[in-house]
Amino acid sequence: MAHDRRFRFGAQLSYAADREQWAAKARRVEELGYATLCMPDHFDDQLAPMPALLAAAEATTSLRVGTLVLDNDYRHPLLTAKEAATLDLLSGGRFELGIGAGWLHSDYEQSGIAWDPPGVRIDRLEEGLAVVKGLLTGGKFTFTGRHYVVTGHPGTPLPVQRPRPPILVGGGGRRILGLAGREADIVSVNFDLRSGSIGPQVGATATAAATAEKVGWIREAAGDRFEDIELSSTAYLTMATTDREAVAGGLGAGFGLDAGQVLAMPNFLIGSVGEIADELEQRRDELGFSYIVVGGECFEAMAPVVERLAGA
Numbered sequence: 001m002a003h004d005r006r007f008r009f010g011a012q013l014s015y016a017a018d019r020e021q022w023a024a025k026a027r028r029v030e031e032l033g034y035a036t037l038c039m040p041d042h043f044d045d046q047l048a049p050m051p052a053l054l055a056a057a058e059a060t061t062s063l064r065v066g067t068l069v070l071d072n073d074y075r076h077p078l079l080t081a082k083e084a085a086t087l088d089l090l091s092g093g094r095f096e097l098g099i100g101a102g103w104l105h106s107d108y109e110q111s112g113i114a115w116d117p118p119g120v121r122i123d124r125l126e127e128g129l130a131v132v133k134g135l136l137t138g139g140k141f142t143f144t145g146r147h148y149v150v151t152g153h154p155g156t157p158l159p160v161q162r163p164r165p166p167i168l169v170g171g172g173g174r175r176i177l178g179l180a181g182r183e184a185d186i187v188s189v190n191f192d193l194r195s196g197s198i199g200p201q202v203g204a205t206a207t208a209a210a211t212a213e214k215v216g217w218i219r220e221a222a223g224d225r226f227e228d229i230e231l232s233s234t235a236y237l238t239m240a241t242t243d244r245e246a247v248a249g250g251l252g253a254g255f256g257l258d259a260g261q262v263l264a265m266p267n268f269l270i271g272s273v274g275e276i277a278d279e280l281e282q283r284r285d286e287l288g289f290s291y292i293v294v295g296g297e298c299f300e301a302m303a304p305v306v307e308r309l310a311g312a
Contacts, residue, residue, distance in 0.1 A: 005230060005290035007280070007309045010036035011299035012068055012234065014046035022052065023059035030063040032303045033310045036096065038068035038293055043107045050083050057091035066096030068188065068234070068293060069170045073102040073113055073121060077128035078150055081135035085159040093160030097132070098168035098188065101125040101176055105196030118194045122175050123147065129167070129183050136164035168232065172205055174217050181221030181229070186291060188232040189214050191267065203255025208264035215287050232291035233266035233283075238298035244271040269294075273304045280309060 011029045016022035029037050037056050039049040053065040065087070070080060080099070088095040101121040102108070108115035116124075127145040134141040138155040159165050169180035170188035180187040191198070192205035204210065211233075219226045241247050247270050249259040262268055266283060269276045283289050294302045 005284070005288070006311050007284070008035040008291050009302070009306045009310055010034060010038045010066070010068070010232075010291065010293035012038040012040065012293050012295045013297070013299075014040055014042075016047065019055065022047070022055060026056035026059045026063060029299055030060045032299065033306045034063070034299065035310070036064040036066050036293075038066045038096075038098070040068060041070045041074065042104055043110050050087060053095070054087055054090055057087075057094055062094075064094045064096060065091060066168065067098040069098035069100040069168065071102040071104075071107070072099055072125045072128045073108075074111075077131035077148060078135060078153060080128070081132045081155075082157075084132070084165060085136055085157050088159035088161055088165045089157050091160075093165075095159070095161075096166045096168060096186070098170060098186075099125070099129070099132070100170045103193040103196060108196075115196070118173065119175070122179065125169075125176075126179055126183075129169070129179075133164065133167070133183075170232075172214065174214075177214055177217045178221035181218040181226070184229065186230045186232055187218055188234060188293070189218075189266070189289075190234065200254060200256050203252075203257045203261075206265050206267050207257070207261050211266055212287060230291050231288045232293060233289045234293040234295055235269040235298070235302075236267050236295040238269040238276075238294055238302045240272065240276075240301055240304075241270060242272065244275065269302070269305075273308065276302075276305050277308050280305070 011034045013025055016025060026037055039053055041049050049067050057065050084097045105115055124147045127147050131143050131148055131150055135155045136159055138158050141153050141155050143150040166185040168186035168188055169184035170190055171177055172190040172192035173194055191202040195201055222229055239247055245259045248262040252258055252262040
């Protein structure tokens with residue numbers, strides 16, 4: 001599958017010891033050529049995403065900021081829309097709203113929020129997206145659903161980006177990716193995390209074959225709008241090494257996969273700069289992935305690849 005989207009890269013960060021360190025990280029991400037600084041949304045030892053993203057935007061000049069991803073269950077979609085519009089306004093139109101149905105069981109345990117079956121959480125997300133989209137476009141908005149009711153909200157403030165900031169939906173199962181294909185501007189393809197944790201059981205859900213199948217689900221749900229969707233993957237580990245087979249083999253042991261399967265997965269980038277760049281170009285050509293997010297503190301290690309491919 002040929003795809004003409006240019007590469008762009010994001011760095012997913014979550015923690016800094018203080019204001020100065022966070023600002024320095026944001027400026028470094030921008031300096032290295034990344035398009036976006038993204039943040040997850042969990043209750044563990046991380047900064048709260050929305051205020052931290054505003055601080056990152058304040059510390060930079062052109063870097064976009066985004067959530068990867070907000071858990072719809074943690075906040076009412078009216079609050080999500082208002083915070084998203086406010087962040088877009090105060091960042092000068094640099095915000096991307098990533099949202100998902102929620103998955104990490106420990107977050108729900110710690111907070112007392114009901115960890116409903118995946119189908120119920122996706123139902124809520126579908127309604128939440130309708131509310132968020134309606135509010136971000138401005139004008140008096142009313143919505144009545146099974147999970148949410150909004151009555152005559154004026155849809156303020158208005159975001160800078162019109163008709164609204166880009167919406168990213170992330171997930172790894174067929175139903176969530178179908179919803180993303182119908183509703184999102186950006187689709188982030190992930191492990192299938194319905195189990196509520198990351199372990200050996202998720203490895204098979206992100207192999208090259210599984211990823212290709214997921215892109216097929218998105219395409220089927222999106223129909224004519226598929227070419228307008230930006231496909232994204234997150235590399236949770238990026239490692240520059242001359243012995244990629246050994247590294248991949250060690251990593252695969254924890255997921256029940258062999259080295260070849262690990263090297264073909266979009267969630268790990270292992271090898272020389274040239275090898276990683278070649279893999280990303282091949283994956284874009286075959287599957288359409290052009291927005292690559294680097295997880296953790298791997299953004300420095302990935303910098304030579306970003307320099308080589310960003311905008312290409």
